[in-house]
Amino acid sequence: MNGPFKIKKILNNNVVIALTEQENEVVLTGKGIGFNQKQGEILDDTKVDKYFVLIDKSEQEQYKLLVPHLSESFIGVMNEVIFLISEKLDTDFDEHIHIALTDHLSFAIKRLQQGLGVKNPFLIETQTMYPKEYTIAEEVIQLMNHKLNVSLPDGEIGFVALHIHSAVTNRSITELSKYSLLINRLVSVIEDSLKVEVSRTGIDYLRLVRHLRHAIERSELNQPVEAHERLEKVLKEEYPLCYNLSWKLIKIMQKELQTKFPDAEAVYLTMHLQRLSPN
Secondary structure, eight states: OOOEEEEEEEEEEEEEEEEEEOEEEEEEEEETTTTOOOOOOOGGGGHHHHHOOOOOOOOHHHHHHHGGOOOHHHHHHHHHHHHHHHHHHHHHHTTTTTHHHHHHHHHHHHHHHHTTHHHHHHHHHHHOOHHHHHHHHHHHHHHHHHHHHOOOOOOOHHHHHHHHHHHHTOHHHHHHHHHHHHHHHHHHHHHHHHTTTOOSSSSHHHHHHHHHHHHHHHHHOOOOOOOOOOHHHHHHHHHHHHHHHHHHHHHHHHHTOOOOOTTTTHHHHHHHHHHHHOO
């Protein structure tokens, strides 16, 4: 969305409320976007290196409520964070990330200053399921720590990765956290059933978690899975423990997600389980 924009109100150096030519109110966020500007002036957007426009009314109102509680330095760094995410993703994403990620990180820093750390029990699952988002999130936390002179823990990388994936897929953080919790539970069931301890850094674990993630996505999109009847027969006879376990896992997922999994999923899951089996 291009200007010109008429400045209606300057919230701080990094956030202004403006009007479009059609008199629609928008919130502009960008590094130094409000510096040396005055109400009623036309913002020459050609002089602005990068900025984001919040168009949705509800998002605007949430952001306007949030800004007064945040320092200008923090908002300036958050704009850099959003630019970083935008460049790394090179795709459109939900503008709600401005509010959600800003709110999350400001609260995380406040907790840190109060000595109240929050552990992320699904850090490895998040890294395995969303490797691209996780890599970007690592850069985000490094940037925050450097610019604001804080030491956000590694657990925050996982939370930021979920926010990034949420913005790309337009899925809620609650929904994504549910997937991480579910996969964590499934891995525990596997370990109990096979009497093994799965290395969270091993390639077999990586393959298993990614397979479970894709299986969940296929079920929600109702995508078909190619059947292999002969292979299914062999696996059922040769690896009955893993085959039966695969169905146990599928039933857990079906109950939790209220979706249907095709029978062929058991074949692929059995092969992954056999890699983890000590027998």
